[in-house]
Amino acid sequence: MDVLNTLYTSGSALTAQRLRMDVIASNLANLETTSTPQGGPYKREMVVFQPRPNPPGSDNGALDQGVQVTAVIQDTTPPRRVHDPGNPLADANGYVSYPNVDLSTEMVDLMAANRAYEANASVIKTTKDAVAQTLDLGRA
DSSP: OOHHHHHHHHHHHHHHHHHHHHHHHHHHHTTTOOOOTTSSSOOOEEEEEEEOOOOTTOOSTTOOOSEEEEEEEEOOSOOEEEEOTTSTTOOTTSEEEEOSOOHHHHHHHHHHHHHHHHHHHHHHHHHHHHHHHHHHHHHO
């Protein structure tokens, strides 16, 4: 793998993880959103990744490099139901539907996305430093 492919791979991961963190932030912001324009409570969203094809002109055969986001999908888990008969959004049985967003799950996902982002940023920095050292050797 050459230097540009390393940067391409890590760069694609940075982009994907940034979007993942944005989606998680949206989930956290809507933790208590019981009514949306589409009707019903907010539905948790998740990012779907898949391998990214080689960049044009690369000579690495059939190996894919990097990752790309193919979709942002809604979680099909049913909403949380809380008995609150005094709430104006309560149904006939006194239950209010809350989003299917779990704070603990979102925080763990956010930490994982953050660590993946940091790891890929570190790869880019290390690659940049290695290239700079190589160029310095050539000047000496």
